[in-house]
Amino acid sequence: MIRDDNPLSRLWRTIVLLIAALFVLNLFALIAAVALNSFATRWLGSWAPSGLTTRWYSSAWDEFQLGDVLLVTFEVVFAVVIISGLIGVTAAYALARREFPGKRAVILLFLAPLVVPPLTYGVPMASLLYRIGLGGTFSGVVLANLVPTIPFVVLVMTPFIEQIDPRIEAAARVFGASTFSLFLRVLAPLLAPGILAALLLALVRTIAMFELTFLTAGPDSQTLVVALYYAVFASGVRAGQSIDAMAVIYMATTLVWLVIALQFVDPTQIVARTRPSAARQ
Amino acid sequence: MTAMRSLGASGSLRLRVAARGLDATTALCLPGVISVFVLFVYPLVYGLIDSMTPKAGRWYANYATFFSDPFLYGTIAATLRLALPVTIVNVILAVPIALRVRLMRRQRLLTTILVLPITLGTVLVAEGLLNYLGPQGWLNRAMMAIGFIAAPVKLTNNYWGVFFSLLITGFPFAFLLTLSQVSGVDPALEQAGATLGAGASARFVRILLPLLASGLAITFCLCFVQAFTVFPSAVLLGQPAGATHVISIAAYQAAFEQYDYSLGSAIALIMGVAQLIVVVTVLAVRARFYRGPTVSAKG
Numbered sequence: 001m002i003r004d005d006n007p008l009s010r011l012w013r014t015i016v017l018l019i020a021a022l023f024v025l026n027l028f029a030l031i032a033a034v035a036l037n038s039f040a041t042r043w044l045g046s047w048a049p050s051g052l053t054t055r056w057y058s059s060a061w062d063e064f065q066l067g068d069v070l071l072v073t074f075e076v077v078f079a080v081v082i083i084s085g086l087i088g089v090t091a092a093y094a095l096a097r098r099e100f101p102g103k104r105a106v107i108l109l110f111l112a113p114l115v116v117p118p119l120t121y122g123v124p125m126a127s128l129l130y131r132i133g134l135g136g137t138f139s140g141v142v143l144a145n146l147v148p149t150i151p152f153v154v155l156v157m158t159p160f161i162e163q164i165d166p167r168i169e170a171a172a173r174v175f176g177a178s179t180f181s182l183f184l185r186v187l188a189p190l191l192a193p194g195i196l197a198a199l200l201l202a203l204v205r206t207i208a209m210f211e212l213t214f215l216t217a218g219p220d221s222q223t224l225v226v227a228l229y230y231a232v233f234a235s236g237v238r239a240g241q242s243i244d245a246m247a248v249i250y251m252a253t254t255l256v257w258l259v260i261a262l263q264f265v266d267p268t269q270i271v272a273r274t275r276p277s278a279a280r281q
Numbered sequence: 282m283t284a285m286r287s288l289g290a291s292g293s294l295r296l297r298v299a300a301r302g303l304d305a306t307t308a309l310c311l312p313g314v315i316s317v318f319v320l321f322v323y324p325l326v327y328g329l330i331d332s333m334t335p336k337a338g339r340w341y342a343n344y345a346t347f348f349s350d351p352f353l354y355g356t357i358a359a360t361l362r363l364a365l366p367v368t369i370v371n372v373i374l375a376v377p378i379a380l381r382v383r384l385m386r387r388q389r390l391l392t393t394i395l396v397l398p399i400t401l402g403t404v405l406v407a408e409g410l411l412n413y414l415g416p417q418g419w420l421n422r423a424m425m426a427i428g429f430i431a432a433p434v435k436l437t438n439n440y441w442g443v444f445f446s447l448l449i450t451g452f453p454f455a456f457l458l459t460l461s462q463v464s465g466v467d468p469a470l471e472q473a474g475a476t477l478g479a480g481a482s483a484r485f486v487r488i489l490l491p492l493l494a495s496g497l498a499i500t501f502c503l504c505f506v507q508a509f510t511v512f513p514s515a516v517l518l519g520q521p522a523g524a525t526h527v528i529s530i531a532a533y534q535a536a537f538e539q540y541d542y543s544l545g546s547a548i549a550l551i552m553g554v555a556q557l558i559v560v561v562t563v564l565a566v567r568a569r570f571y572r573g574p575t576v577s578a579k580g
Contacts, residue, residue, distance in 0.1 A: 009481050016381045019374065023452065024394055029419050030409040030449070031397070037412055045417050091313025093306070100302030106314055113321045115560075117510035119529045120553035121321060124328020127542035147320045154313055208402035210513055215537070229404045232411070232517050240412075247408050251401060258400045267392035270399060271457045 031251070038244035060245035063238065064227055070253070073223040076138065076213070077206045080145045085199050087146075088153025089191070095154065096161035110151040118211040121147065126215040136218025144212040149202050156201065156269075160194035193264070200261035201270060207254050224250050332547035343547035353548070356528040357555055363440070363515075363527065364508035367447040368455075372501050375455035379463045380489070392460065395453035406449050407517040411437055414445060442518035443525045447508050455504045462496035463489075467576040492575045498567035502560045509556045528552045 038056055040049030060066065095107065113121070125144055126135060134140040172186045207225070214226050222230075228250050231243045261270075298304070335342035347353045382388055398406055414420055414436035421433040436442055466489065474484045512529040519525025532552060536545025 030413045033412045034409045091310040094310035098307045123549035124546045125324035267396040
């Protein structure tokens with residue numbers, strides 16, 4: 001690597017690192033403020049709360065019916081992840097293995113929901129769901145969340161399947177494997193790491209997906225992030241610590257899955273669809 | 282092999298179709314295509330038709346309502362006033378930091394930290410900023426303690442609250458995208474420049490920037506789309522009826538507070554078109570830059 005050692009570029013490097021450090025500091029302070037406030041007995045007009053307590057957690061748990069909300073959240077998220085995994089991986093397999101007329105159009109179709117903002121299709125979709133009686137229901141929320149998730153799985157899985165040598169499948173055929181055993185004993189083990197990574201990424205994204213769930217959820221089909229929004233929205237009614245306790249529970253739920261996901265994927269993959277080393281366009 | 286056995290008329294048809302790439306494997310993409318059609322394309326078309334069948338008046342009545350009411354059409358300007366500066370700041374900050382971080386060994390720690398606000402999402406960031414930026418929050422206290430300001434500055438429930446929330450979630454997004462592009466640039470290209478005596482700024486302007494320009498345009502577009510559709514933080518941290526009455530709030534209110542789905546769909550589609558115009562403009566400019574490999578050819 002090239003090193004410029006004149007004072008000016010050293011100053012520049014320091015400034016750049018300082019800006020990054022300032023950002024990280026503010027980010028941590030923001031998260032710490034939420035966490036600390038959730039344990040505060042009273043926190044008004046001082047640097048730190050006057051005392052610490054855990055009672056806000058039990059009151060938030062009852063007030064916001066967090067048990068039910070968490071259950072719904074996981075039901076929604078797992079339904080979305082499993083359905084989009086089944087549909088997305090099969091579609092990715094076709095796209096990776098075959099050249100066919102109209103393939104570009106199909107890829108474009110899968111790209112579109114990821115580029116169009118959720119609210120643009122969310123509002124018409126929610127009004128359609130309400131018209132056919134699915135608005136505010138569990139299935140409505142799952143259907144809405146499938147829109148960005150299926151294309152996401154397709155686009156993550158396609159390059160992964162492309163790099164698996166098709167001759168391995170041909171060899172299995174030569175040795176007389178049936179389609180079923182080809183899938184079970186050759187494809188599944190080879191695809192497992194990719195599928196696991198794609199599904200974990202989809203899971204982390206679905207837990208935090210606010211807009212689509214917000215537009216389609218009813219009182220019984222709210223996920224944690226939507227319940228948190230409503231709590232903050234009506235923050236005059238409830239104690240701030242109680243809302244922050246809920247925010248901490250939300251953070252914990254998300255972070256557990258993020259930590260699991262990061263065992264298998266690179267952080268940049270959560271935003272960019274390629275690994276840094278492969279990003280060569 | 283099955284096809285070999287049945288070389289009849291139907292078999293040869295199947296063979297010919299298979300030769301063009303249409304066989305059972307290709308059909309595996311059908312469930313995906315159908316679900317995107319049913320769940321994405323159909324609702325959009327439904328929304329378009331719905332927006333043209335207003336509660337009263339001619340087919341374009343909803344669009345006429347939107348563009349004749351300053352409270353509604355003003356949302357486009359209000360959204361652009363937020364989204365454009367934030368996106369520009371995010372991308373401009375992301376480039377030097379990504380270039381610096383690319384040389385660091387403990388990259389993964391920083392990328393893990395920065396992925397936090399993205400995974401936590403805008404609602405949590407909004408709630409956190411309400412405390413943190415508030416008049417009694419740590420930021421105001423810290424700035425007063427070092428004598429930077431005399432009295433607390435109002436940073437929540439106005440434009441700046443939303444601006445900062447978009448910065449907190451948008452900057453990591455821009456940074457991680459830029460980092461993955463920057464890591465794709467072959468260091469040999471920059472070393473060649475250094476060998477020929479180019480200084481750091483010359484290498485950036487002459488080598489890195491042309492190679493990154495097309496990727497940065499994409500980053501800009503993706504960040505802009507996110508900022509343009511800001512919703513939770515504009516409600517929670519901003520002035521939803523004033524300075525941060527953004528277009529997504531207008532669409533939501535029309536559809537779910539006035540129960541005028543037709544107008545709501547119209548505004549949602551106007552939102553899609555407005556951000557599309559910006560994206561297409563940026564991509565049109567991008568087409569004028571170099572788009573090719575960012576690695577040098579090896580033997």
